[in-house]
Amino acid sequence: MVKQLSSLGDVTSKSLHSEDVTEEIIDIEAKITNLSALRVKFITLLNQATEVSDILKIEKELNRIQTELDSIEARRKTLKNQVAFSKINIALNQETIYGPLGYLGKGFIWVVGKLFVIK
Structure with a gap:
């Protein structure tokens, strides 16, 4: 899945995290x-x-015992679902594509910026 998502563009950062909940389920x-x-x-x-x-x-x-049992069984169900599904967060940034006038404006701003550099 990560490889397929990586094909959408250039990957600038990636992190994978997993948590073993086997001991907690036991x-x-x-x-x-x-x-x-x-x-x-x-x-x-x-x-x-x-x-x-x-x-x-x-x-x-x-x-009291039944309430505690219900709570613990709900937690077990949540953990088992957590094992069955993974959570993926994706942030996509669109690269700015300049037209002919955009490059001219970008170059003009760069030149003006260089004029104000004091050495």
Whole structure:
């Protein structure tokens, strides 16, 4: 892709950057596994709870765990999409093409500029 874009004109500068997110994805997947197991334990506790206060505490904790799971899964999805797609920034500058009068004006300005050089 970069070679094809380079054929559009003269390349004045180019930089390529990549970021390895494999380790972060592995870490996120481990967190998802742990939180899912914790959620199963709390669901088991909820099924065994008899006191209303215990049920409320367990449901509050289940809600916190589910919120954290949703957040982490969204981050994992973002990282996997980041791996699938690349971001390319392009800045194109058009070279000024002078006509006959343009060269005459450019030469005149150059000559006038040289007249004011004091040595």
